[in-house]
Each structure stands twice: as structure tokens, then as C-alpha cells.
Amino acid sequence: RRGFSTPLLKCVDNLQxxxxxxxxxxxxxxxxxxxxxxxAKVLRAGYYWPTLKGDCAEFVKKCVQCQKHGNLIHAxxxxxxxxxxxxxxxxWGIDVLGLFPIAKGQVKFLLVAVDYFTKWIEAEPLACISxxxxxxxxxxxxxxRFSIPYAIETPFRLTYGADAMxxxxxxxxxxxxxxxxxESNDDSLQAELDVLDEIRTNAQIVAEACKQRMTxxxxxxxxxRTFHEGDLVWGATGSARRNSSEGKLAANWDGSFRIRxxxxxxxxxxxxxxxxxxxxxxxxxxxxxxxx
Numbered sequence: 001r002r003g004f005s006t007p008l009l010k011c012v013d014n015l016q017x018x019x020x021x022x023x024x025x026x027x028x029x030x031x032x033x034x035x036x037x038x039x040a041k042v043l044r045a046g047y048y049w050p051t052l053k054g055d056c057a058e059f060v061k062k063c064v065q066c067q068k069h070g071n072l073i074h075a076x077x078x079x080x081x082x083x084x085x086x087x088x089x090x091x092w093g094i095d096v097l098g099l100f101p102i103a104k105g106q107v108k109f110l111l112v113a114v115d116y117f118t119k120w121i122e123a124e125p126l127a128c129i130s131x132x133x134x135x136x137x138x139x140x141x142x143x144x145r146f147s148i149p150y151a152i153e154t155p156f157r158l159t160y161g162a163d164a165m166x167x168x169x170x171x172x173x174x175x176x177x178x179x180x181x182x183e184s185n186d187d188s189l190q191a192e193l194d195v196l197d198e199i200r201t202n203a204q205i206v207a208e209a210c211k212q213r214m215t216x217x218x219x220x221x222x223x224x225r226t227f228h229e230g231d232l233v234w235g236a237t238g239s240a241r242r243n244s245s246e247g248k249l250a251a252n253w254d255g256s257f258r259i260r261x262x263x264x265x266x267x268x269x270x271x272x273x274x275x276x277x278x279x280x281x282x283x284x285x286x287x288x289x290x291x292x
Contacts, residue, residue, distance in 0.1 A: 001048050003043070003048065005043050005044060006043070006044070006046055008046070009043070009046055009047065009048035010046055010047055010048065011048055011049060012047055012048070012049055013049075014049075016047075017047075017049050017052075017055060018059075020042055020045070020047050021038065021042065021055065021056060021059045022059075024038060024041050024042055024045065025038050025059065025060065025063065026063065026065065032060075032063065032065060032066050032069075033060075034060055035053070035056045035057030035058075035059070035060040035061070036053070036056075036057070038056040038059070038060060039052055039053045039056040039057075042056065061291050062291045062292060067234060067253060067288075067290065067291065068234070068251040068252070068253050068254075068255075069251055069252060069253075070252060070253060070288075071252065072236060072252050073223075073225075073285070073288060075221050075222065075223040076218065076219075076221070076222055076223070076285060077222075077223065077224060077225035077226075077266055077283075077284040077285050077287075078222075078224070078265060078266035078283075078284055078285070079215070079218075079219050079222060080214065080215045080218040080219060081265060082211040082214070082215060090117065091115070091116045091117070092113050092114065092115055092116070092142060093113065093114045093116060094111070094112070094113045094114075094134075094138075095111075095112055096109055096110070096111055096112075096129055096280070097109065097110040097111075097112060098110055099241060103125065105125075105127060106127040107125035107126060107127050108127065109125070109126045109127070109128070109129050110123055110124075110125055110126070111123065111124050111125075111126055111129070111133070111134065111137050113137075113138075113141065113142060122141040122142065122145075124137050124141065225284050225287070225288070225289075226266075226284070227259050227262065227268060227284065227287065227289070228259060228262060229259050229260065229261065229262055230258065230259060231258070231259045231289070231290075232255070232256045232257070232258055232259075232289075232290035232292065233255065233256065233257050233258075233259060233268075233270070233287045233288060233289060233290050234253040234254065234255040234256060234257075234287065234288050234289075234290050235253065235254050235255055235257055235270070235282060235286060235287060236252065236253060236254075236286040236287070237250070237251060237252055237253060237254045238286075241254070253288065255290055256273065256290040256292075257270040257271065257272060257273075257278065257290075258270065258271050258272070258273060260277065260278075263281065266283055266284035266285070267281050267282070267283055267284075268281065268282050268283075268284065268287065269281060269282075270282050
């Protein structure tokens with residue numbers, strides 16, 4: 001066949017085309033380049049077939065090494081789901097972080113609880129994740145400390161109605177102390193209680209508007225990725241699970257895994273191809289399709 005890049009191109013069949021792509025892409029002189037670059041190299045080598053460009057793109061997509069060392073996906077795979085918490089310390093989110101490099105006491109997990117209203121964080125390092133450890137964490141850090149949520153919003157809350165005053169205000173009263181009248185202050189507080197419902201309603205409207213703006217901004221760069229039971233996927237390796245001896249040449253993705261159960265909001269249960277169940281739930285943000 002006469003060509004533009006070279007005077008003559010040799011036409012090959014399907015078997016020869018597969019050999020040419022494999023040798024150029026991952027052979028002794030291969031560089032695991034992209035589909036368009038692979039097609040250009042094949043043409044410069046003097047080979048041609050009618051579906052050259054599409055076959056090269058599909059071949060690169062199925063390359064195991066290219067998938068394993070592919071770039072991490074930073075775009076969110078699911079929409080933002082806002083959670084409303086109208087009362088401090090009424091709703092907590094608990095999650096397990098890790099594995100981390102083993103530290104003193106063999107701890108390698110981090111159990112974190114976040115209050116959705118005040119964003120207050122409680123965390124504790126653990127050596128293993130078990131039901132007893134989680135129950136002890138909840139009792140020690142949440143129940144015993146925040147059993148009266150309306151009275152303990154932050155460590156600086158006036159829980160018992162006492163006014164914090166620095167020592168210098170005793171000898172030289174500040175403007176606030178000079179103009180403070182207990183009776184008029186109580187009357188003002190009672191008057192403010194009558195309009196408290198309106199203030200709460202306005203605050204709720206502002207909070208909902210803020211959530212909508214945040215959701216629109218978050219979903220602007222959304223790239224949905226959904227999987228079904230039985231699909232093969234790659235899992236992001238993460239810095240804690242990488243082989244430290246490989247350095248920057250370590251693979252970004254591990255696998256392949258099979259989708260065992262598809263939960264809600266982008267959560268999935270995985271299993272290995274041998275049938276061994278992966279103990280923790282994976283989010284679609286850390287998964288990508290395995291092409292074979």
C-alpha cells in the first residue's frame with residue numbers, strides 16, 4: 001500500500017498485526033507508549049492494516065503493565081451527598097484509616113470519628129480493628145465525653161454559665177465589664193429567645209444554600225464510575241501498601257479483584273479471583289476497570 005509517511009507500507013493480517021503491536025509496545029525496544037504514539041511507530045516501521053489506530057488504542061488499554069502503573073484518578077466517581085446535622089454531637093461519622101507503617105505498640109490503623117456539625121475530631125491509633133476495640137473507642141471518646149451534647153459543644157463553651165475573665169480585668173475593668181448590667185442582660189436574653197425560631201430558620205436556609213453551592217462545585221468535575229457484580233477492577237495501592245524498596249517505580253494499582261457486592265453510594269465489596277474476600281469495603285474513587 002502506498003503511504004504518505006513512507007513510500008510503501010506492508011499490509012498484514014490479524015495475527016501479524018497483534019505481533020507487530022506487541023513487539024513495538026512492550027518488546028525489547030518498546031516504551032509502553034499511548035495508543036496514538038503506538039500507531040505512529042507502527043506506521044514508521046512500515047506496517048499497515050485498515051483498523052490500525054483503533055486496534056492500537058485497544059491494545060494499550062488492555063496492557064497489564066500500563067494499567068498497573070497508570071496515573072491515579074483524582075476526579076470523584078460519585079456525587080456529593082450532604083448530611084444535615086441540626087444539633088452538635090448528635091451525628092458522628094466513624095471510619096478506619098490504614099494500613100499505615102507500623103509504629104510503636106504495633107499500631108497501624110487509625111480509628112477516626114468526626115462530628116458532622118462542629119467538625120470535631122476524635123482519633124485513636126489501634127493495632128487491629130475489632131468489634132471490642134470499636135466499642136471501647138465509642139464509649140471512651142464519644143459517650144462518656146459528649147453524653148450532654150447541648151452543654152459540651154467545644155472545649156471553650158461556657159458549660160456552667162460562668163464567665164471567663166482574665167486577671168487584669170479585676171483591677172482595670174474593660175468596657176465590657178463596665179457596661180454589664182445583670183438585670184438588663186437577662187431581659188435581653190429573654191427577648192432573644194422569642195425570635196430564636198426565626199434565627200434558626202434563617203440559619204437553616206443559609207446552610208442549605210451553602211450545601212447546594214458546594215454540591216454544584218464538587219460535581220462540576222465529576223467523572224462517574226459504576227461497577228456491577230462480577231466486574232474485574234484494579235484497586236489503588238496507596239502509599240502505605242506500596243513496596244518501599246521499589247520507590248517511585250512501584251505500581252499505582254493492585255489487582256485484579258472481582259466485585260462481590262455492589263452497595264450504595266459507590267461502595268463495593270471485593271474478592272480476589274481465587275474467591276478470598278477482601279475484608280474492608282472499597283469506594284469507587286479508589287477503583288478502576290480492569291481491561292482484559
